[in-house]
Amino acid sequence: MSTCSSLIMAQKTVKQLRLEASVRRIKVSQAAAELKTFCLQNAHKDPLLTGVPSSDNPFRPPKSCVLL
Template sequence: NSSSNNVLQARKAVEQLRLETELQRIKVRSAAQLVQYCQEHRRADPLLTGIAASSNPFRDKKTCVLL
């Protein structure tokens, strides 16, 4: 079970890295151009909108501790 969980986490991490490498990069010549680009693309930015907790391989694992 632990082994299959590690494989699943690794697959999710690889999928996330693939998504990040597919992002289009642009050359920015001025701060105003950068601000304009960020405002135009803010809805598709995973840093601003976040990603679903179910598909996030980096989310904190919480455990329940009873005292």
């Protein structure tokens, strides 16, 4: 029984290795350049960089009420 399970395990490993070998790869310098370009093109949409208008901010501090 252990021979059968080790054979199945080896087949799964070979299948995974073949899958990983078929993945298209690019150079790190190219990936970094593409990532930089993407970030610069989308910076105007990033609320962490541009901020959130107080009218749209659900986490703004509550206004205090004064009763007279």
